[in-house]
Amino acid sequence: MKLPIPLCIKNKYDRIALYLFLTTLTLHMIIMPIPRGSFIFDEAHYIPACRKLLKGEAANNEHPPLAKLLISLTMAIFGDNELGWRFTPILFGSLSILVMYLLAKRFLSPPYTLIPPTLLLLDNMFFVHSSAALLDPSELFFIILAITFLAYGHITWSGIAFGFALLCKLPALFIMGGFILYLLLKNQTSINREDNKIRFLIILAKNLIQDLWKVIYTFILPALFIFLIGLSLYNACYHDPNFTTPLKHILFMFQYHSSLVIQKPEDFIYPWQWITIYPPQPYHIVNVNVLDEHGNVIDTYPSIAYYGFGTMPIWWSIWILLPYLAYKVFLSYKYKGESLPAEEITLIWILFSYFPFLLSTLLLNRVPYPFYYLHTVPALTMGLGVLFSEEEIPKYIPILFILICLSWFIYFYPMRVIQ
Template identity: 25%
Template sequence: MRDFLKGEDHVPYQLPGINFFQGTTTTIFGDNWFSWRVPSVIFGMLSLLVFYKIFCEYTSERNALLAATILSFDTIFFVHSSLFLRDVPLMFFGILSFYFYIKKKYYFAAISLGFAFLIKETAIFFFFLIMINHLVINRKWDLKLHDIKKVLIFLSITSISFLIPLWGYDIIYQPIIYEPMIVTQELPDGREGAISYPKIKVMESRGYIKQIPVDVVTNPIEHLGVFLSKGYLSSEAYKTKNWDTVSTNFPHNWVLPIPLPQNANGLGVINEKTFDDTYNGILHIGKILRVEWRGDPNQALWIVGFWSTVGLITHGIIKKQEKTTLLLISGIISMYVPYLLLQFTGRVMFPYYFILTIPFISLGIVLTMDKIKHNKLRIITKIIFLIIVIGWFVVFFPLKLF
């Protein structure tokens, strides 16, 4: 982010969309914790609102509110809605695109989807979501030139919304291409471990390593070439063989009732320390507590919610309840199944990737409980499950102070 404000880009293997928001808040409010976090907080709240509006298209407002509330207490969703990470802004623009789609505002859907691509490549999952719904809803088409034209216009607007801003960014910033793009270091056991960019800057300042610039990016084609050939997707450093993998590094385990591995899902730690500093001419003296950010799954929601949703989908197929069944099955196929397949490429997976599936299983569990015919029992079951989800959140709160 600080490089972005200086007009530099040293990591063209990441898409730059989030920097536009983060750079704006940092310019307005300064380089501080508030500026770095507030965009994710805002996008988290907006995502909840859009999901609520979508849920209302498939169930009652009360059920939609309960599903959105359950989503808000998921530990992964919470931590990603409070840190400078790309997944929640991506989620907002992606699901906003789907909302515009179901409201038949196709131009807005395409523009929103294009900007989602500018933030992170997993925007492709929301494209899958829209395409699955579109193909199933219109499966009885007598395919005509007009229908093909509409699809091509949608794809064109999406591409323009993605490529034109990226082109302007590349012309202004000219991101630097290094060789290698992702720096690695040999671990004691012989594996190649990736070095994060902030750590690279520290190591360079101390003369331990030196990245060699070989070229600059000047257009989106070059940018996408670097992204595909030199980034996370292709780097050997992000292969399973180069990581100390645990059970939660494998997507099929995200929805199985297995114990969480100890200390495996940490997102960062700040150790306790004293400080004596002058900021804006004011002397600050005190102590920073030890803070740890956790990325543990909310198993109460993930496991029960996922399998309840699968059961509801099965019931919906048998009873031919197409509308709700289509939303849930397309959500799981689009957001979760790709990771089940990608693990066979050897790419290491992390449990927070499940964040895009959580909204669909939040709705799925609520609709499953809504099948209980006895009114009082149905209400009690919903209250108990909400308490369990909140209880898990409290016990495994993703921000721990010591």
């Protein structure tokens, strides 16, 4: 089967996108060996789990297995070392830049197609998580791939990609749910609104039922098939007596995550703080002491500094993008009866990647972590590409914004001095 998404190396902008991918890969590989023998953030949980998986023992069953199995695979190939631990997230994080360009290419014209992948590269939180043996890079890659397939009209392939995303981490379900709603509603604009209300509602209900069946067998079932088969194979291979069916494993995961409630409010950074300001979260810091001739410490500076902190100009853009996208979609439906796929897809992506975490914290007292916002960051970069492509926006604005993000990225780049 031919790749359904166009990428022509003869095209100048396609080549630049490939350079962005190679740049991302290079920046990751530079810092990949550090810290030597130490874990970054939640690597302390996942690397021991991967070691157990390599021994044939089930581990870390509160999360789906795929991301850990992929890390285990590279540990088997390259060894139980920094390369083995981090090659999988580095690869998926770098590939996400390329797929983000392909998504932008579907809706934007050059050079604006380069804005989303460039901004995604420059998000510090995305870069740091893609530098460590964590589950997020694999999940985010499959989410971006799924939305890209959907944008090109390959609904079944989109469902398959969402199935793989769910096999990495469960929050992909929120975004998939948003796109189920999108697929159900996107064809309803063709209904004649001038009909009387009863006739309009009858036609709408009929169309929704027809579209629901289509969405189920072309989108939902492929995702469920991949997820359930993957989970069943994992449970069968690792012979865990607690999970004789995939349903038991799913119930265990949901029960576990439902139990993670806030005990000490002061210990957490809440979803409303993610889009305002919060202090950088140290993941792994190595300080160097400067001594005088008597051996006294006269200065201390970090040589390695991994922070869980986003490139905040991108994160703050939600305040502009949500009303902008909602207003454009509203005007298009109300006055033209037309669909705006780029704006609609981006709006759905933002809404269903951020607000589930906000509502679960407010209503269910669920624990929040700033890196959950990584599900929203690619959508924001896409939204910024759409916004900056408006004719009314001066050409220097996106350049200035990218330079600000570049400065932020350089400041928080984990390697502070050459080792």
